Amino acid sequence: MNNSNDAVVQGTSNDAAVSRESAARLGYINDPFIRYFVKRPQRRAPLINRGTHSRFDGMQRIIRQFVRKSSSKCQIVSLGAGMDTLYFLLRQQQEQPWRIFEIDFTEITAKKAAAIYKTSALRSLLPQDMAVAKGGTELHSHDYTLISGDLREFATSVVPKLMARGFDCSQPTLFLSECVLIYLDPQHSDQILDWITDNMKHAGILTYEQILPHDRFGQMMIENLRARGLELRGLHAYPTLQSTSQRFLDRGWHSAVAVDLATYHEKLVCEDEQSRLAKIEFMDEWEEFRLLAQHYAFTFAYTADTAPFNSMSMEQI
Numbered sequence: 001m002n003n004s005n006d007a008v009v010q011g012t013s014n015d016a017a018v019s020r021e022s023a024a025r026l027g028y029i030n031d032p033f034i035r036y037f038v039k040r041p042q043r044r045a046p047l048i049n050r051g052t053h054s055r056f057d058g059m060q061r062i063i064r065q066f067v068r069k070s071s072s073k074c075q076i077v078s079l080g081a082g083m084d085t086l087y088f089l090l091r092q093q094q095e096q097p098w099r100i101f102e103i104d105f106t107e108i109t110a111k112k113a114a115a116i117y118k119t120s121a122l123r124s125l126l127p128q129d130m131a132v133a134k135g136g137t138e139l140h141s142h143d144y145t146l147i148s149g150d151l152r153e154f155a156t157s158v159v160p161k162l163m164a165r166g167f168d169c170s171q172p173t174l175f176l177s178e179c180v181l182i183y184l185d186p187q188h189s190d191q192i193l194d195w196i197t198d199n200m201k202h203a204g205i206l207t208y209e210q211i212l213p214h215d216r217f218g219q220m221m222i223e224n225l226r227a228r229g230l231e232l233r234g235l236h237a238y239p240t241l242q243s244t245s246q247r248f249l250d251r252g253w254h255s256a257v258a259v260d261l262a263t264y265h266e267k268l269v270c271e272d273e274q275s276r277l278a279k280i281e282f283m284d285e286w287e288e289f290r291l292l293a294q295h296y297a298f299t300f301a302y303t304a305d306t307a308p309f310n311s312m313s314m315e316q317i
């Protein structure tokens with residue numbers, strides 16, 4: 001990947017933040033912090049807001065189970081965190097893990113660090129020992145660390161930075177990849193998973209990525225992104241629900257389960273929540289929503305049959 005491609009990939013963090021802000025402003029999801037990271041808000045179409053709701057709900061569901069069921073020293077590592085507001089959401093609700101580490105390209109972490117630093121509603125939630133580091137491109141504190149780095153150099157350059165900030169390989173750790181690993185060559189994303197496999201006993205991962213490149217909708221999705229200079233490099237290596245979970249089992253992980261967003265929305269978002277959503281906006285593009293949602297999947301996997309992972313699942317709230 002050359003630098004101009006990197007710049008396009010970095011731009012996807014703004015797309016994700018704009019969609020999150022749209023869903024938050026309309027009341028689909030509860031995220032009072034995302035607005036501080038969006039310069040030019042846009043109202044997304046109802047089907048996109050619905051998708052953002054299920055995406056947010058699914059990620060939060062696993063993350064909150066992990067934090068609630070863990071012993072005191074649990075860690076979250078968000079790969080390609082973009083403008084995700086996870087730390088602030090958990091902090092506000094007093095459901096914090098021991099440590100949260102966020103990693104992204106320097107261009108993104110610099111923007112995020114600046115937004116946090118200049119916004120008192122965000123800064124006041126960070127601990128007293130918060131310090132701006134590396135020329136304003138990183139934030140360091142005892143429980144929240146924003147690290148700049150390239151995930152393609154995970155073992156050689158990201159891991160040493162994590163270690164220097166107190167990352168502990170022996171503690172239960174949940175890795176997150178929300179539309180991130182899909183942008184890496186499979187060789188690079190596999191190296192991250194291999195590092196986890198080789199170095200961590202109690203690790204889990206929650207990914208949310210695109211699937212199904214071969215049908216008409218998948219082809220259209222690929223072409224639309226390609227027109228913007230975006231390549232879903234991991235899509236062909238792990239194209240189906242089955243293969244997204246099998247990649248973990250092939251590495252000897254204890255469990256891996258994948259569910260697509262259409263199924264999540266239909267079966268795992270409860271009736272009360274569905275009727276609350278229906279009152280926010282009228283939506284009649286159900287066919288289109290289903291098609292879109294079938295092309296995104298959550299995968300939850302963990303390395304060993306240990307707590308808290310072995311008592312967590314996408315079905316639980």
Ligand SMILES: C[S@@+](CC[C@H](N)C(=O)[O-])C[C@H]1O[C@@H](n2cnc3c(N)ncnc32)[C@H](O)[C@@H]1O
Binds near residue numbers: 013103108152183184
């Ligand atoms: C679609 S955005 C998702 C951001 C965030 N996870 C979310 O869901 O809001 C993808 C993010 O991955 C980051 N990313 C992609 N490739 C990366 C790499 N090689 N190293 C570091 N970050 C990367 C991008 O900069 C971007 O912030």
